[in-house]
Amino acid sequence: MRLVVVGGVAAGTKAAARARRVNPRLEITVYQEEPEPSISECGLPYLLSGTVSGRRRLVARTPEEFARDGIRVLVRHRVEEVRPEEGRLLVRDLAAGSVFEDRYDRLVLATGARAVPLGVPGSGLEGVFNLRFLTDADRILDHIRRHRPRRALVVGGGYVGLEVAENLRLLGMEVVLAQRPRRVATAYDPEISRRIEEHLRERGVELRTGAEVEELRGDGRVREARISGEAVEAGLVVAGVGIEPEVDLARRAGARIGTTGAVWTDRHQRTSLPEVWAAGDCAQTRNRITGGPAWVPLGDTANQTGRVAGTNAALGEDAEEFPGVLGTGIFKVFDLAAGKTGLSEAEAAGAGLEAVAATIESRSRAGYYPGAGRVLLKLVAERGSGRLLGAQALGPGADKLTDVCATALWGGLSCSDLINVDLAYAPPYGPVLSPVIQAATVLQRRLSQPPK
Amino acid sequence: MRLVVVGGVAAGTKAAARARRVNPRLEITVYQEEPEPSISECGLPYLLSGTVSGRRRLVARTPEEFARDGIRVLVRHRVEEVRPEEGRLLVRDLAAGSVFEDRYDRLVLATGARAVPLGVPGSGLEGVFNLRFLTDADRILDHIRRHRPRRALVVGGGYVGLEVAENLRLLGMEVVLAQRPRRVATAYDPEISRRIEEHLRERGVELRTGAEVEELRGDGRVREARISGEAVEAGLVVAGVGIEPEVDLARRAGARIGTTGAVWTDRHQRTSLPEVWAAGDCAQTRNRITGGPAWVPLGDTANQTGRVAGTNAALGEDAEEFPGVLGTGIFKVFDLAAGKTGLSEAEAAGAGLEAVAATIESRSRAGYYPGAGRVLLKLVAERGSGRLLGAQALGPGADKLTDVCATALWGGLSCSDLINVDLAYAPPYGPVLSPVIQAATVLQRRLSQPPK
The missing domain is CATH 3.50.50.60 (FAD/NAD(P)-binding domain)
Structure with a gap:
């Protein structure tokens, strides 16, 4: 066989x-x-x-x-x-x-x-890359080593684009991140994207959202990009416009x-x-x-x-079943973690579901414990049933909050189920009531109010 | 009203x-x-x-x-x-x-x-404390400030005892941790206790398990303890023998x-x-x-x-219901996190449940990503039904693993449900398949084998 x-x-x-x-x-x-x-x-x-x-x-x-x-x-x-x-x-x-x-x-x-090809004039120039394979990484590294570009253009603000922007920045390069959508990380709701964009700018990434990369120019090797009519120096271009x-x-x-x-x-x-x-x-x-x-x-x-x-x-038989996905994901960009599971508020609406959302700010540790960082958690649930539809988390411990919500979604839990969920508490690991519990408490209140 | x-x-x-x-x-x-x-x-x-x-x-x-x-x-x-x-x-x-x-x-x-009183001769000496109230902390700090004890005795190896041992050690004191049970953290299964004990010793805590604190001695102020017949210097005693x-x-x-x-x-x-x-x-x-x-x-x-x-x-009415607890908890001792939810293997047996367990070693990040630490996860499930009964986690990210398992328990998930649970993956946050998925996969195999 x-x-x-x-x-x-x-x-x-x-x-x-x-x-x-x-x-x-x-x-x-x-x-x-x-x-x-x-x-x-x-x-x-x-x-x-x-x-x-x-x-x-x-x-x-x-x-x-x-x-x-x-x-x-x-x-x-x-x-x-x-x-x-x-x-x-x-x-x-x-x-x-x-x-x-x-x-x-x-x-x-x-x-x-x-990788979706960049498909603009000049995409074939030396110094223009995708990042799908190990051989792509080899070629990018070789280009950097040989030409020491001062400035890089990353096209696309999805997971890969954001991660590439961070890693080129860590090399000391100036980094321009350009993309057609008006905000990065479009799988997330706008308030999350905004915070990610703030963090990128704080870390010196030049953001150009709602921008069109129209052409790449150079003498065999890429030297600049025309972005929405403007010439921008770029000795390296990494395209992450989707797969x-x-x-x-x-x-x-x-x-x-x-x-x-x-x-x-x-x-x-x-x-x-x-x-x-x-x-x-x-x-x-x-x-x-x-x-x-x-x-x-x-x-x-x-x-x-x-x-x-x-x-x-x-x-040769149907021995195992794959039960499907929630669309859970997480990424790190510099010191910020952003995670998501299930549907965003916009995706819920797109799926024809009447969604109610609550966003809370909390901390990653007890407030008095050193090193507590700001955490944002957004929960989305269905009006009527109260069924949890999705969650988005930002900040230290976003991976934990995302995974807890993913497990809750996996189990078909409703918002009210989360109010008393017995999670682990000690001061170094979170506030006495988890952000998940805090957000569920606020959301439950909204769910019980009549729609505006 | x-x-x-x-x-x-x-x-x-x-x-x-x-x-x-x-x-x-x-x-x-x-x-x-x-x-x-x-x-x-x-x-x-x-x-x-x-x-x-x-x-x-x-x-x-x-x-x-x-x-x-x-x-x-x-x-x-x-x-x-x-x-x-x-x-x-x-x-x-x-x-x-x-x-x-x-x-x-x-x-x-x-x-x-x-606090359960220590109840040994000499418990009333100056320098012998519990730690329940803020005033207790005030008194301990005052005692330390005034007498600068070189060596402290902590009685009891539960959460509070372990945390106190750590914090006194951080002050530079020599710390003896003595207790009657033969291992610390008895709510956990023995293999977890053993790792916690190793870590305590690495950090310079002198462990005396299976030991009897028989008497405290001093001239008004505590100077030494008799532990299982042996005299041990102790200028400060904190009792955490239970509440x-x-x-x-x-x-x-x-x-x-x-x-x-x-x-x-x-x-x-x-x-x-x-x-x-x-x-x-x-x-x-x-x-x-x-x-x-x-x-x-x-x-x-x-x-x-x-x-x-x-x-x-x-x-004045039964408006809200408390759905009960899983017994989820977590503690940090020096650089080690230990978390637990639901029943240990021993507790499951004690509750008359036929339990099957699997323990895996994994990492807190993708193996190639810097800073990946060793993580241990033990899952316990019921034979027959496959219902998850409990989990114990040790190492960096134990809080996340514990909370994921607590949420799974809360939702009544079975071991097989966890094999394909859609958790968040990116290299800085865990291995490509979460330790939860890895452990569930091993446990599911055991559950499907006939009992030995």
């Missing part, structure tokens, strides 16, 4: 490792286009500043280590065609330049996501593509094709709150869907 | 403040024996080392501030008798030395807990005392007496997991039960 996995980052390697565990006799091959498999992509921004020192640290497992578990990982191999009716693949060996045929009994697609699921292979093989643009999967990570599963950034899943389709290209979800796909593909 | 609250620390002041909020016309009087109300008792150990600088910081609200909200707080007043059939009280004014009668329509008992609910007043008034020794209350914090509620460390509540009675004398629970008692007493 032969399992082939297409893609060797988080979901693909997890699927392969898991398949090996549940079925020791399976033949397992992973094809991977990039030269290294099993990369911790979320660590790439930190490689730029040296916060993470040495690219080797981001390689979780080498092909040799996989081989010890009887998993064949072939890097620099691109799967170019899948023929599901025959169980066959066409694979290009990028090093040799040759194409060969392979066969599978079961297939896991973990083709990931690709999109890599579904070409799946589409050509006839797999159903979901409304999010990612490969449709059922609750067992099966695609519409027989004996083909999908996992990670290329796969569509479900939002637990709205019940609708979701595409959440994050590392933890990739590991979880990879695990489910690997188990089910190895056994 | 007149509400009297007996006790002005966490539960009493919360009940009074809450009662004021829901019923602006209520007359509210709080009687409090100690000279300051509204003390953050959990902060007392940190006052010793100066980590919290200035006793004033632990006074959350002064009588003058309460007066502005129309709450009369009378300090140095001891309620000596309650006559529920008449709605009358006898109150002693400790400053004036006089006794007067007062009346109430509704009464909240928030008499707290008292017990202060129920004398309630008992004499005829209130039902629960099996835990605390004042019995129903789900609305009502006692067995008409128009009398109880809250905080003097009150018994329910354990959500076992369904049995619980006495959990902690600050956050005191605030929550105080809130419920205050609301219900103010309205």
Whole structure:
């Protein structure tokens, strides 16, 4: 019995490792286009500043280590065609330049996501990069080393853009962050974005929101950008204008593509094709709150869907189920943590839910305990049912508050359930009543008032 | 309508403040024996080392501030008798030395807990203290200032004993921690206690577990202790051998005392007496997991039960319900955090539950991200149902892991629910799959194996 996995980052390697565990006799091959498999992509921004020192640290497992578990990982191999009716693949060996045929009994697609191209004149200049792969980080670092740019332009204020801006700033570069949306971190509600923007400015990032990067110019190598009509010096450009699921292979093989643009999967990570599963950034899943389709290209979800796909593909049955996502995420930008789970107020409205929200300011420790920092927590619940819909947290301990709210959402708790939740208190770890309890208390009061 | 609250620390002041909020016309009087109300008792150990600088910081609200909200707080007043059939009280004014009668329509008992006396010869020597009240901290600090003891003995290895040991050590004192139980933090399972003990020793605390403090000796002032037959120098002794609910007043008034020794209350914090509620460390509540009675004398629970008692007493009806506790707690000792929620493995067995446990070691950040520390997480679940019963966490981020597990317990989640829970991931905040997910995955495997 032969399992082939297409893609060797988080979901693909997890699927392969898991398949090996549940079925020791399976033949397992992973094809991977990039030269290294099993990369911790979320660590790439930190490689730029040296916060993470040495690219080797981001390689979780080498092909040799996989081989010890009887998993064949072939890097620099691109799967170019899948023929599901025959169980066959066409694979290009990028090093040799040759194409060969392979066969599978079961297939896991973990083709990931690709960067949306910047698509402005001058995007092809030397010194203009995306940051998706370890090789991208290598190239950026090489460019910095050779040309020592004084000033960098980061295009896009999502997670990656913000993290890249921080890490280039830590190198001492002047950093301009430009983007079309009028505020950064648009997955969050405006009051959170505003605080993130304040923090970026405090740390010396020049913010240009609602701005259009129209052109990049240089003499072979990038020298400046035209942003909304104005010339801005930039000796390095990193584009983080978004990613999109890599579904070409799946589409050509006839797999159903979901409304999010990612490969449709059922609750067992099966695609519409027989004996083909999908996992990670290329796969569509479900939002637990709205019940609708979701595409959440994050590392933890990739590991979880990879695990489910690997188990089910190895056994050839619907043994494990992936219950969907809440869209939980967190990022750090300089000294600020921002986390979110479930729906923002705007997203709740967009999903046709009547939402009520409460935002509180609190502290990360007892007020009298040294080092207590300001924390903001916003809770969103559904009017009528009181069902919790989402939370956004900002400041020290935002990871804890986000995770508590995510667990509450996971359990389907309502706002009133949170008022007396028995959380851990000691002065170094929070105020006597957790910000979660404080926010729930305020929100419950609003929920019991008639709508304005 | 007149509400009297007996006790002005966490539960009493919360009940009074809450009662004021829901019923602006209520007359509210709080009687409090100690000279300051509204003390953050959990902060007392940190006052010793100066980590919290200035006793004033632990006074959350002064009588003058309460007066502005129309709450009369009378300090140095001891309620000596309650006559529920008449709605009358006898109150002693400790400053004036006089006794007067007062009346109430509704009464909240928030008499707290008292330190279990050390009860060995020499306990009355100068330099031997408990640490329950701000005045205790004042006296300890005064003793240290005047006599500069080189060496301190802390008796008892519960939360308070451990925190006091740390804070005296931070002052540069030699610290001996002695206790009768064979391990510290007995609410935790042995492997956790062992790690805490290692950490204490690394930080220079001399541990004497399974030891009997037999006598304290000195010339008026304590000089040494006899511990299991051996003489140990000690110029300061702080006893933290436990606390017990202060129920004398309630008992004499005829209130039902629960099996835990605390004042019995129903789900609305009502006692067995008409128009009398109880809250905080003097009150018994329910354990959500076992369904049995619980006495959990902690600050956050005191605030929550105080809130419920205050609301219900103010309205004179069963408006709010306290849903019970999980027994969640956390403490810091030097650089180590230890948190717990629900039942330990031993407690689960004691409650007649067939428990299965899994302990994992993980990290507080992605392995490649600087500053990642070792984290231990133990999950306990019920065989058969898979219902989560408890969790214990140790190391950086133990507060987060404990709170996530507490929320899961609160929502009645099972181990399998946690395998795919959508928590927040970014490299500075944890490994790609949370220790909660890692531990649940291991535990789920054990749950599906037949018992050994």
